[in-house]
Amino acid sequence: xxxxxxxxxxxxxxxxxxxxxxxxxxxxxxxxxxxxxxxxxxxxxxxxxxxxxxxxxxxxxxxxxxxxxxxxxxxxxxxxxxxxxxxxxxxxxxxxxxxxxxxxxxxxxxxxxxxxxxxxxxxxxxxxxxxxxxxxxxxxxxxxxxxxxxxxxxxxxxxxxxxxxxxxxxxxxxxxxxxxxxxxxxxxxxxxxxxxxxxxxxxxxxxxxxxxxxxxxxxxxxxxxxxxxxxxxxxxxxxxxxxxxxxxxxxxxxxxxxxxxxxxxxxxxxxxxxxxxxxxxxxxxxxxxxxxxxxxxxxxxxxxxxxxxxxxxxxxxxxxxxxxxxxxxxxxxxxxxxxxxxxxxxxxxxxxxxxxxxxxxxxxxxxxxxxxxxxxxxxxxxxxxxxxxxxxxxxxxxxxxxxxxxxxxxxxxx
Numbered sequence: 001x002x003x004x005x006x007x008x009x010x011x012x013x014x015x016x017x018x019x020x021x022x023x024x025x026x027x028x029x030x031x032x033x034x035x036x037x038x039x040x041x042x043x044x045x046x047x048x049x050x051x052x053x054x055x056x057x058x059x060x061x062x063x064x065x066x067x068x069x070x071x072x073x074x075x076x077x078x079x080x081x082x083x084x085x086x087x088x089x090x091x092x093x094x095x096x097x098x099x100x101x102x103x104x105x106x107x108x109x110x111x112x113x114x115x116x117x118x119x120x121x122x123x124x125x126x127x128x129x130x131x132x133x134x135x136x137x138x139x140x141x142x143x144x145x146x147x148x149x150x151x152x153x154x155x156x157x158x159x160x161x162x163x164x165x166x167x168x169x170x171x172x173x174x175x176x177x178x179x180x181x182x183x184x185x186x187x188x189x190x191x192x193x194x195x196x197x198x199x200x201x202x203x204x205x206x207x208x209x210x211x212x213x214x215x216x217x218x219x220x221x222x223x224x225x226x227x228x229x230x231x232x233x234x235x236x237x238x239x240x241x242x243x244x245x246x247x248x249x250x251x252x253x254x255x256x257x258x259x260x261x262x263x264x265x266x267x268x269x270x271x272x273x274x275x276x277x278x279x280x281x282x283x284x285x286x287x288x289x290x291x292x293x294x295x296x297x298x299x300x301x302x303x304x305x306x307x308x309x310x311x312x313x314x315x316x317x318x319x320x321x322x323x324x325x326x327x328x329x330x331x332x333x334x335x336x337x338x339x340x341x342x343x344x345x346x347x348x349x350x351x352x353x354x355x356x357x358x359x360x361x362x363x364x365x366x367x368x369x370x371x372x373x374x375x376x377x378x379x380x381x382x383x384x385x386x387x388x389x390x391x392x393x394x395x396x397x398x399x400x401x402x403x404x405x406x407x408x409x410x411x412x413x414x
Contacts, residue, residue: 038209041070041078044173046149052084055120060132063087066116069173072207073144073153074162074266080149082116083141083170087181088132095414096183098214099174100131100407101167102140103190103197106222108291109155109261114147115140123397130404135413137182141170143197145265154288157262158193158222158337164200168208175211187214187411189403191396192359195221195350199339202346215347215410217403219396220359223340223367226324226333228360229256242307250300251358253284253318254292257299259332261287267328274326277317340371347410349379351399353390 049065057064065085073079088097104124107113120128128138142148143166145155156162167188175182186208190198195218205213232252239245253276260275272281283298290298306316324333335341340348348371352364361382368380381402383390390398 036204036206037072039072039169039172039207041072041169041172043176044070044169045177046070046080049085049177052116054116054118055125057086057125057129057132060089060129061086062089067170067173067177068149069170071144071169071173072165074156074159079144079153081142081144081166081170082114082147082149083139083166083174084116085174085177086128086132086138086140087178088135088137092181093135093183093413095185096178096181097135097137098183098411098413099137099139099171099186099211100411101171101186101188101198101201102128102131102138103163103167103188103194103201104140104142105190105192105194106157106258106292107146108295109146109157109258109287110289110291111147111151112289113291114142116142116147123393123400127396127400127403130400131407134404134408136407136411137174137178139167139170139174139186141166154261154265156265157258158196158225159262159266159332160196160200160337160339161204163193163197164204165207167197167201168204171211172208183414184210185212185214185411185414187216187407189217189219189407190221191219192392193222195219195359196223196337196339199344199348202344202348203339203342205346213346215349216344217349217351217406219351219399219403220353220356220392221339221350221364221367222359223338224363225259225337227366228363229324231360231363242313245313246300246303246307249313249318250296250303253280253299254287254296256319256323257284257287257295258292259329260284263328263332264288270328274320275323275329276319280317280319340367340374340376343374344371344376347379348376349381349406351381351390351395351403353383353392353395355389356392356395358392 046068049067052064052066067083067085071081104115131138144162145153171186188198188201198216198218202216236245236248272284276284352361354361368378
């Protein structure tokens with residue numbers, strides 16, 4: 001029932017958006033292709049990469065390291081970021097191993113949440129192992145501000161250009177580090193936030209001008225956040241089980257708090273109290289230090305205490321009315337976070353599950369519709385004909401072999 005309500009809400013909004021986009025000259029979701037600065041950073045690798053030991057990939061990787069590299073940050077200035085780099089065993093092919101840039105899903109914005117500082121999810125480990133066994137280098141950026149050396153720069157959560165440059169500049173740095181072992185061919189694969197980042201890499205691939213971009217595989221890519229937030233609120237409003245209602249609302253508030261934390265990188269004067277009511281704004285501030293799951297529990301626990309005391313969630317102080325109309329938030333939701341606003345000419349594959357409650361299929365349907373209007377050709381793979389339906393995790397866990405096959409098809413070893 002919950003999923004049906006959210007799906008209907010998003011489909012209604014989808015029809016409205018599609019109608020509004022019939023005239024490409026007056027399109028809210030259209031922007032002319034921006035000038036993309038070429039990566040001419042000298043000595044892009046900072047010091048010697050250090051061994052990554054949180055996950056054992058010695059059976060399939062010749063080298064597993066954490067690389068610190070230079071990139072163009074969200075504020076238009078050079079900054080430092082970190083990425084995992086895995087190289088296959090054996091002798092490279094004549095033209096070097098092609099590079100797969102793996103873009104991870106949401107972990108949080110605090111440095112401790114960076115993948116390079118943690119053990120890999122078993123399914124992601126299996127995917128990376130599959131790429132290595134197939135003869136691909138894997139470069140897995142933490143993203144700008146996430147795990148970065150200074151510990152002072154916030155991660156610009158879901159900022160498309162920042163994520164894209166995190167990928168393009170990591171690939172350029174990895175090529176510089178590995179030399180002839182690496183090919184100049186690369187592509188991006190990502191899930192959730194990383195699916196959005198991978199689509200961003202396609203849009204901004206020209207930044208890595210000395211490399212050849214071969215295509216994108218995006219799994220349940222995050223997009224159309226205003227639709228997801230609005231739809232989630234309506235879903236929660238229809239929920240009669242108060243514990244499930246708290247789960248939905250806590251997830252929405254966690255997501256919103258991470259957005260605010262990310263927006264405070266380019267907009268340091270933005271305050272949590274502008275987005276959240278007191279005292280919930282004090283919980284939201286933890287977005288800058290807690291990882292996603294811990295932050296979600298804090299939001300949920302506070303609602304649970306309120307429910308036990310008041311016997312209702314009515315009146316619980318959550319987000320401010322019309323916070324999405326604040327200019328920096330509005331710009332983020334409509335433009336700065338939205339992938340495929342311009343035509344992408346390289347191959348684009350999107351996987352989406354029908355039982356995904358984190359990135360609902362209806363939101364990705366809108367993304368694909370709008371991309372098609374920009375003349376971007378998308379191979380859209382869903383589970384509609386499958387007996388087993390995909391949720392947010394199984395969309396990649398059940399498709400690892402297919403994803404590796406997609407990479408082999410778009411970027412064969414030479």
